Amino acid sequence: MTALPIPNEAVAPAGSSILHAEHITKRFGGLLAVDDVSFDIPERSIVSLIGPNGAGKTTFFNMLTGLYRPTEGQILFAGRNITRARPDIITARGVARTFQNIRLFGAMTAIENVMIGHHARMRAGVFGAVLRPPWVRREERDTRERARDLLKYVGVKERDYDRLATQLAYGDQRRVEIARALASSPRLLLLDEPTAGMNPQESAVLTDFMRALRDDLKLTILLIEHDMKVVMGVSERITVLDHGRKIAEGEPAEVRADPAVIEAYLGKEG
Amino acid sequence: MSELRAQLAEWRAAVGMRVPPWWSRALAVLLIVLGVVFPFLTGSSSGLLNGTIIALAYAVMSLGLNVVVGMAGLLDLGYVAFYALGAYSMGWFGSEFFAKLNVHVLVSPVARQLPGIHLNFVLILIASVIVCAVAGVIIGLPTLRLRGDYIAIVTLAFGEIIGVIAVNGQSISLGAGMTLTAGNLGISAVDAPYFPGSGIFSLLDERPWYWLIFGILLIVVFVNLRIRDSRLGRAWVALREDEVAAVSMGIPLVKTKMLAYAIGAAFGGMSGAFFGAYYTNVNAGQFQFGFSIFILAMVIIGGLGSIWGALLGGLLLGLINNYLIPDVLNDLPSRFGLHFQLTSVEFGIFGFLLVIVMVLRPQGLVPERRRKLEFTTDMVAGDTQLADPSTTTTSGGAA
Numbered sequence: 001m002t003a004l005p006i007p008n009e010a011v012a013p014a015g016s017s018i019l020h021a022e023h024i025t026k027r028f029g030g031l032l033a034v035d036d037v038s039f040d041i042p043e044r045s046i047v048s049l050i051g052p053n054g055a056g057k058t059t060f061f062n063m064l065t066g067l068y069r070p071t072e073g074q075i076l077f078a079g080r081n082i083t084r085a086r087p088d089i090i091t092a093r094g095v096a097r098t099f100q101n102i103r104l105f106g107a108m109t110a111i112e113n114v115m116i117g118h119h120a121r122m123r124a125g126v127f128g129a130v131l132r133p134p135w136v137r138r139e140e141r142d143t144r145e146r147a148r149d150l151l152k153y154v155g156v157k158e159r160d161y162d163r164l165a166t167q168l169a170y171g172d173q174r175r176v177e178i179a180r181a182l183a184s185s186p187r188l189l190l191l192d193e194p195t196a197g198m199n200p201q202e203s204a205v206l207t208d209f210m211r212a213l214r215d216d217l218k219l220t221i222l223l224i225e226h227d228m229k230v231v232m233g234v235s236e237r238i239t240v241l242d243h244g245r246k247i248a249e250g251e252p253a254e255v256r257a258d259p260a261v262i263e264a265y266l267g268k269e270g
Numbered sequence: 271m272s273e274l275r276a277q278l279a280e281w282r283a284a285v286g287m288r289v290p291p292w293w294s295r296a297l298a299v300l301l302i303v304l305g306v307v308f309p310f311l312t313g314s315s316s317g318l319l320n321g322t323i324i325a326l327a328y329a330v331m332s333l334g335l336n337v338v339v340g341m342a343g344l345l346d347l348g349y350v351a352f353y354a355l356g357a358y359s360m361g362w363f364g365s366e367f368f369a370k371l372n373v374h375v376l377v378s379p380v381a382r383q384l385p386g387i388h389l390n391f392v393l394i395l396i397a398s399v400i401v402c403a404v405a406g407v408i409i410g411l412p413t414l415r416l417r418g419d420y421i422a423i424v425t426l427a428f429g430e431i432i433g434v435i436a437v438n439g440q441s442i443s444l445g446a447g448m449t450l451t452a453g454n455l456g457i458s459a460v461d462a463p464y465f466p467g468s469g470i471f472s473l474l475d476e477r478p479w480y481w482l483i484f485g486i487l488l489i490v491v492f493v494n495l496r497i498r499d500s501r502l503g504r505a506w507v508a509l510r511e512d513e514v515a516a517v518s519m520g521i522p523l524v525k526t527k528m529l530a531y532a533i534g535a536a537f538g539g540m541s542g543a544f545f546g547a548y549y550t551n552v553n554a555g556q557f558q559f560g561f562s563i564f565i566l567a568m569v570i571i572g573g574l575g576s577i578w579g580a581l582l583g584g585l586l587l588g589l590i591n592n593y594l595i596p597d598v599l600n601d602l603p604s605r606f607g608l609h610f611q612l613t614s615v616e617f618g619i620f621g622f623l624l625v626i627v628m629v630l631r632p633q634g635l636v637p638e639r640r641r642k643l644e645f646t647t648d649m650v651a652g653d654t655q656l657a658d659p660s661t662t663t664t665s666g667g668a669a
Contacts, residue, residue: 065518091520103515105508107640116508120520122501126529129500130493140500164640184520 018043018188018220019064024073026059026244033059035244036073041188046214046221048231051241052264057224058100060241061190064222065097066090078187092120096186098177100193100224104165110176111161114147117183150179154209171202182213188220189213195227203227207234232256240264305484309477317597319476323548325588326483327541330490332568332584333577334537337494339566340575340638341503342530343510344413345422348429349565351409352402352535354436354557356542359398361457361552363389370446378464391463391547395486398539406535407528414524417513429562436554456553460546473550483544487581490537494577497533506530507575507640560617564591567620571627573634582635590623591616 021039025032034056041047049057062068064075066087074083082090096117104113122143128136151161154175160168165176174194181189191210195203207230213219225231231238231252238255240248242264248255255261312319331353338346361367366386374382376390389397409428413421435442439451451457462471463482471478497503505526508516517523546552564587572583600612612619627635 067514067518086522087517088520088522091518097518099515099518103512105511105515107511108504108507112504112507116504116516116521117519119501119505119508124501126497126502126533129502130496132496132500136500143501180519 016043017041018078019222020076021064022074022076024060024063024070024075026056026063026068027071033244034063034070034241037241037244037246038073039239039246041220041222042237044214044218044220045236046210046223046234048223048225048235048238049241050225050228050231050238051247054243055241055264056244057241058192059244061097061192061222061224064090064190065095088120091184091186094185094187095190096181096184096188097190098174098181098192098194100196102170102173102177104173104177104180106164106166108165109162110151110156110165110168110172111144111147113165113176114150114179114183115143117180118143118146120184147179147183150182151176154179154182170197174198174206182217186219188222190222190224192224193226194223195225195230200229203230206230210234302488306481309480314475314477315473318593319480321589321593321597323476323480323483324592325585326480326487327544327548328565328568328588328591329581329584330483330487330541330544331538331565332572332580333487333490333494334534334541335565336534336569336572336575336577336580337497337506337537338530338534339569340580341498341510342506342527342534344410344527344530345418345425346531346534347422347426347559347562347566348409348432349425349534349538350557350559350562351429351432352405352538353542353545353561354432355402355405355535356398356539356544357546357552357556358436358451358457358542359401359539360394360460360543360546361451363387363394363397364391364461364547365457365459367452367457368444368448370448377461378470380470381461381464388461391461391465395540395543398543399536402535402539402542403532406531406533409535410528410531414527426559426562429559433554433557433559436557439554451554452552454554456551456555458551458553460550460552462550463547471547479548483548486540486544490540491577491581498577502526502529564620567624571624571635573637575638575640576634576636579634579636579638586635587620587623590619595619 017040019039019041021037024034024037024039026034037056037060039060049060051057059068063070066082066085066089069084074081076082077090077093077095080093082093082095085093105116108116122139124136124139148161152158156168156172156175156179160172165173168176178191178194194210195206198206210221210223211234214221223231223235235252237250238248238252239246240255240258240261242260247260247264248258250258308322309319312322331349334352335346335349338344338349364387366384368387369385371387372385373387373389375388375393377388381388409425413424416424436451437453440449440453440455442450444450462473463478464470468478471482505516505521508519508521509523509526513523545556549556565584568583568587569580570583571579571587572581573579595612595616602612603610
């Protein structure tokens with residue numbers, strides 16, 4: 001594996017909370033999408049958010065990344081309030097994400113996509129771009145090299161680096177998206193259904209990959225996932241949402257046995 | 271047809287492989303040298319030289335609009351506003367218009383005797399860049415929450431507002447008997463550019479004008495190229511492709527879009543200031559909606575998002591509009607016994623050209639590299655697994 005620079009900010013000791021969400025509520029008009037959810041993610045852990053379709057998982061994700069503003073409640077990331085921060089600010093603070101339906105920039109090559117991920121860590125402005133002093137040249141070169149390293153790290157073949165993102169095979173597009181998220185040097189990585197559309201073997205590879213990510217890059221990972229095999233295999237903690245409400249939380253074994261969870265997924269017995 | 275196309279692609283790939291890597295630089299140097307010596311071939315004042323000067327100034331505008339529409343993907347139908355503001359900057363700061371004021375900075379001995387504000391051409395050029403960049407941000411702000419067609423409508427309205435202000439500005443008093451604009455009469459006797467050593471530009475010898483706008487164009491192309499291949503250029507493309515993904519990857523939406531509007535507008539302002547001086551008159555009638563569309567046509571015919579395309583589109587339409595139709599082909603209909611002049615149907619000709627280009631070459635004359643990749647790979651897009659990697663690498667390499 002390639003040596004990758006670890007996030008610029010100092011890594012807090014494992015176990016303390018990196019993300020703390022308090023009483024988060026989101027209403028869209030009359031629809032209550034997320035209802036009073038409190039949530040904690042320990043540093044350097046892998047935590048899953050599960051629940052039936054429409055449970056409010058992606059809405060919750062969008063609030064963590066600043067795309068939606070919570071109607072009520074507040075979100076602390078690494079001790080700082082990010083409840084009303086803009087998405088790009090939150091990314092700069094160290095939260096990166098992937099999307100449920102892959103959202104790569106179709107007109108850009110794989111490597112350019114990953115370079116975009118590094119945007120928040122670059123400094124060149126208009127005058128830097130036009131005059132291109134040595135530090136800007138260096139910044140560009142480093143960004144490109146880093147993007148190559150990341151693509152290699154996630155397992156994209158070298159001949160695909162300069163192909164348009166939309167031309168890549170589905171699994172490679174997922175990989176590029178993860179590389180793009182990693183390019184912003186996140187401390188917290190949010191993966192929205194990363195195994196969607198993958199076969200069991202590919203899912204198993206990705207499960208191992210998530211652990212490697214956490215250990216190599218000292219990351220914390222929050223996962224939305226439908227594949228229970230992946231969820232149970234990789235998560236240290238699981239939070240279950242149903243109809244926007246948190247119905248269970250705990251270690252995989254506890255959650256699996258929880259009657260409320262079984263009811264939400266399978267319906268009431270008798 | 272498809273065989274022919276395959277054959278062409280093969281030749282093109284072969285040529286692409288044979289040219290050495292320094293060829294694009296050599297070509298650029300050659301084109302610049304040709305551009306510099308061009309006026310010696312045309313004579314000091316001819317229809318062709320005059321048409322070329324205007325075409326070069328159009329190309330500057332086309333490159334500016336390309337930043338907004340092509341690179342950042344924000345459809346702007348009011349670009350004429352920046353032409354107007356640039357031209358008025360020239361009128362305000364380089365004529366007797368504000369006769370009660372007396373400001374002279376680095377101007378010719380003749381202009382020094384005249385009342386009004388008279389700044390050196392370069393200073394006015396910088397002023398027009400600032401005025402237009404600020405105006406670009408002002409027009410950009412209300413479009414932030416909008417997408418696609420709605421942006422087009424807001425910008426269209428902004429262009430019209432500036433046009434109406436230009437016409438009615440003669441009734442807007444600034445005190446001491448001075449007004450904002452001179453309406454349809456025009457602010458006239460705008461100072462000709464003057465540089466120490468060059469003397470005052472005159473319309474008898476148009477060559478200095480040509481070199482001046484050629485120099486401006488070179489700067490604008492250079493700035494465009496540098497920005498395209500920078501962090502900012504990438505951010506524009508990302509926002510154009512997927513706004514939600516772009517902001518989630520750390521691109522500040524407001525700042526990045528505002529920079530696109532401001533930079534695009536600044537180029538329009540430079541061109542407008544040049545026109546103000548070249549026409550020696552800043553007249554409200556010049557700033558019609560149709561001109562916005564004309565500039566947009568240059569960008570689209572050239573290839574949306576492509577710098578070389580916008581340059582070519584601007585030169586081509588500029589020359590057709592200002593040389594080919596009025597000077598060369600104008601009496602063509604009468605030779606066939608028809609009683610009209612070609613200039614009276616020029617918009618019909620442009621519409622026809624636009625349709626032809628869109629049918630035969632929808633990606634534009636010189637497509638942007640990214641769009642070219644998209645167009646050339648559409649045939650295999652259905653099955654990405656079967657896409658032959660060699661075809662994509664060669665087309666990418668030749669770009």
